[in-house]
Amino acid sequence: MRNPPVNSLSLEFLTELLISLEKLENDKTFHGIIITSDCPGIFSAGLDLTEMCGRDPEHYAEYWKAVQEMWLRFYLSNLVVIAAINGVSPAGGCLLSLTCDYRVLANNPKYAIGLNETLLGIVAPFWFKDTLVNTIGHRSAERALQLGLLFPPAEALRVGVVDQVVPEDQVQSTARLVMAQWLDIPDHARQLTKTLMRKPTADRLLTERDADIQNFVRFICKDSIQKSLHAYLEKLKQKKG
Numbered sequence: 001m002r003n004p005p006v007n008s009l010s011l012e013f014l015t016e017l018l019i020s021l022e023k024l025e026n027d028k029t030f031h032g033i034i035i036t037s038d039c040p041g042i043f044s045a046g047l048d049l050t051e052m053c054g055r056d057p058e059h060y061a062e063y064w065k066a067v068q069e070m071w072l073r074f075y076l077s078n079l080v081v082i083a084a085i086n087g088v089s090p091a092g093g094c095l096l097s098l099t100c101d102y103r104v105l106a107n108n109p110k111y112a113i114g115l116n117e118t119l120l121g122i123v124a125p126f127w128f129k130d131t132l133v134n135t136i137g138h139r140s141a142e143r144a145l146q147l148g149l150l151f152p153p154a155e156a157l158r159v160g161v162v163d164q165v166v167p168e169d170q171v172q173s174t175a176r177l178v179m180a181q182w183l184d185i186p187d188h189a190r191q192l193t194k195t196l197m198r199k200p201t202a203d204r205l206l207t208e209r210d211a212d213i214q215n216f217v218r219f220i221c222k223d224s225i226q227k228s229l230h231a232y233l234e235k236l237k238q239k240k241g
């Protein structure tokens with residue numbers, strides 16, 4: 001991913017990601033992809049706050065549809081998808097990594113990962129929650145979501161948000177080794193098993209997709225939510241000054 005400075009998942013970047021995924025899926029010489037970051041120290045800052053702040057309802061609806069699409073397409077991809085997480089990964093960045101089949105995280109205490117939405121005064125939608133529950137179990141997910149926990153590497157491994165923590169200079173090579181193991185499995189059996197595991201979760205969003213967009217637009221348009229997102233963005237900008 002190369003969307004400096006922080007790989008935030010803007011509408012444009014999500015569209016590029018989806019086009020890239022489609023191209024790779026349509027090229028039958030590809031069997032797997034490794035998602036990693038070109039932004040030093042940052043895997044992805046998550047959803048782009050500027051797409052959710054100070055825009056009109058039509059824009060929010062279009063943006064949310066693209067976020068849903070990213071989740072659905074990565075979560076259900078027939079390719080083996082591995083995240084080589086070489087930086088901090090809050091909220092939507094964590095969600096993107098949770099769509100992958102395997103997560104390798106660099107062992108750097110700054111590289112925290114988690115669904116921290118409550119800390120921003122927003123609520124992780126049900127399909128964010130379902131993805132986390134499927135990964136770490138109900139009790140750990142409940143605690144992590146309510147407290148908006150961002151896990152440092154050792155904790156992330158302990159709770160199961162990531163599958164492996166390795167020295168920073170070994171993230172890419174480890175992801176490639178893991179890829180080789182996953183690609184050794186007969187493709188059709190692996191793909192069908194992935195679908196079996198994930199389709200019920202994806203189906204829930206597919207059947208409630210429009211209602212989910214409406215919920216998001218209603219929620220994000222609230223004055224109180226706009227105020228807190230605006231204040232959060234300002235705080236990020238003032239950090240430098």
Ligand SMILES: CCCCC/C=C\C/C=C\C/C=C/C(=O)SCCNC(=O)CCNC(=O)[C@H](O)C(C)(C)COP(=O)(O)OP(=O)(O)OC[C@H]1O[C@@H](n2cnc3c(N)ncnc32)[C@H](O)[C@@H]1OP(=O)(O)O
Pocket residue numbers: 005006008042044045046047048049050088090091092093117120122123124125215216219220233236237238239240
């Ligand atoms: C009940 C009904 C429910 C319906 C559903 C409703 C709502 C749910 C909606 C959404 C779920 C939300 C998911 C999300 O992903 S929200 C985003 C969460 N992300 C974060 O909180 C991370 C914020 N960023 C940071 O913490 C830091 O930037 C960083 C990633 C740790 C990097 O730090 P660093 O010091 O290296 O950089 P800066 O902080 O100086 O940032 C540089 C530059 O980037 C801008 N920026 C940072 N993050 C974002 C972002 N997520 N979106 C847009 N822009 C971002 C930052 O403002 C700086 O900008 P500048 O102009 O000053 O250069």
